[in-house]
Amino acid sequence: MISYPQALEIINQAQPLQSMAVPIGAAQAYVSAKDIKSSVNVPPFANSAMDGFAVVSSELANASEQAPVIMKVAGDSVAGDAPSAGLGQAWEIMTGAPVPSGYDAVVKVEDVEVLERQANGYPAVVSFSASVPAFNNIRLAGEDIHQGDILIAKGDIIEAPHIMALAAIGKATVEVTRPPEVALIATGTELQDDPTKELLPGQIRNSNTPYLQQCCAELGIDADYVGAFADDPELFEDSLSSLIESQDIIISTGAVSAGRHDFIPDSLRKLGAIIEYHKVQIRPGKPILYARFENGCHYFGLPGNPISSVVGFRFFVYPLIRTLQGLPVEQPIMAKLAKPFNKKHKFRFFAKGLMSVDSQGQLQAEILPGQESFKIQPLLKANCWVVLDEPAKQYEQQIVTVYPLSPVQLTL
Template sequence: MIAYSEALQHLLEAASALPAERLRLHDAGGRTLASDIISAQSLPPFDNSAMDGFALRADGTAFASGTGFAVQGWQAAGDDGTVGGEGAWEIMTGARMPTGLDTVVPVEQVEILQRHEGRPTRIALRADVSPGQHVRLRGQDVSEGERVLRAGDVLDVNARTLLHAIGVGEVAVVARPKAAVIATGKELVTEAEQSLQSGQIRDSNRPYLVGRLQAAGAEVVWQGTVGDEVAAFNAVLDQALDAGAQLLISTGAVSAGRYDFVPDALRERGARIIFHKVAIRPGKPLLFAVLPGGALYFGLPGNPVSAAVGQRFFVEPVLRRLLGLAPETPLQLPLQADVRKPEGLRFHARARVEVDAQGRLSARVLSGQESFRLMSMLRANAWVVLEAEGNLAAAGTYVRVQGWGHHEPVQLVSEES
């Protein structure tokens, strides 16, 4: 049995960043950038009005209420640039500022003195006007040549919106790691609606892991269940590899029981087992191996929370390495209450990060930490990690807190909720 820190070092040594591929922006949602994005244009691309009103030339001088102007022309959004004179130009929100004009007075602060064919021809100010007001300047949001996104950033809807606005239609992203999920056990029933016979359970681990892998940036290319026969296991393993899986994650059959066949089956295939059993709870029997051909194999225990811990703290660090991401930076928050833990084992606890009436954050480890319990996973919004030393973490101790997934920040809740 090895320490978690040693296991993590082995995991990261076995993985390296995947190559880049180019995608159209609208196909790149959720993908990880492989290189920085430098804007080739300014945003806004030209000075424009922030209000419906009248454009003026202030040239650094304020105008007093009551000042009158002749209206020289009209400028709507989408009109070409034009040269403004000394008077006023009627202008719409978003319209390009006529050259030489630098200030906008809202239509509500103007009195129309004269009209011609429905258009204002002379106005007077109903309020003082400051030079430069209500004008969006070229490059005020993004400057030409500015780095707007970095390699490793995830292309969420906000990032894609900005890139579209600055004219980026194609991006270089890291290839998505390809993963397979294999749930082992003759007791497993795949379909949720299927009635259970005596001794059967539903394979809730498989849909959980598929969802977590996808949220973490992987593409699940194969998933399925298999009984406790080595031949059947080898068959599904071949199917997963043929589908292109670079990571294979199985649940169950890695402990020390009569039907825990996975370690021996992997050895018979020529796999190199890097470690088997880690000083953690839950999930101590976890196995990591490298298959012939280089695919990485994670054998997770079958209890639901043990599988969740294996996914979060073993698979996801490898996914980050494959995606070219730096290691996570966890939160450090105080515990609300004493927490007992197993001596000598790194403990991964389902927890809630809560904010009190004064805005202070703290972590509350939930009751029901047994590895078969799913309800506490539903209530949790974070993981609390207690290191191996000692058997008690006292209230007020600052502990490591991580979101439910490496792409997912902790969702705060109030202490009353």
């Protein structure tokens, strides 16, 4: 039996998957495979931030209410017009319109008095009663994004703001790391997959697989559920042999402990797997198994108890997914333990917790009651995991390691 840090070190030796191009509209939750630089300036030209009048700022240097500067209006521009050449005097301009060459400031319409209008109602003569600084109300070319700026770094998880930036620079596709192909298997004669059927004596509902599918979906992975297998090694091996060739990760639940029907370790060996470890010094989930096949397929055998499967995915499968996508090791949050806790066993403990902010504005985490690995309901109240190291220890109100309940979930 190895420690959790040793288990994690083995997982982190996996090689990242290859990259692929996807349309930016479908890139949400993918991981960028390389730095993405802008090939253009945004905005591409100087434009007005206000409806108003473009001017040469130096010509209004002495403008005041007592001595206003009066100008004719030489022309007008709206958003979508091609840039114009300045003709002197003032120039009526709308928000987003290109600033004509020669002008270096815009005075918003509310600060300008119209003295005369043309026959069509457009301003003909206007009055300015205050000075303005150069570049007033002007969005300069490249003021937001400069040509050559790195918008997305290699390893960034692409989110909606990234997609907005990619669209702004005219990027149609983005190079991302291919998400892993994941297959899910459940084992156990006692499992009932169909929620419309009544349970027979001795049966239980399969709650692990729907949970694991949702965890994968949150990460942008469409996990394929192969099915629930009775305690039949031959049937399991027949199905697994075909999955090995098509999947990057195979996750099973159940049949990895030490009972007579816990056949998975032997079946994996028969199919040529290298079992990297079986049993880790953790609770819940001690019997967890991790194996690799020669073609690079990874296999996780998670214990069948619901919270053991939850911990197995969160703290073993998810780190592998990060490694396969070229992401760094996840960093924890540090928070004060809200109440003393006596950890009596020598295993690393992943405890269902509730994180909050105390009256001094400091993060604190409470270990919730109901830590048994079969209990699902306490998970509904949790928003984090409080992780306590291996030694048996009496924890006081001290700083502890905390992780979000789900990798994509805010803790507060």
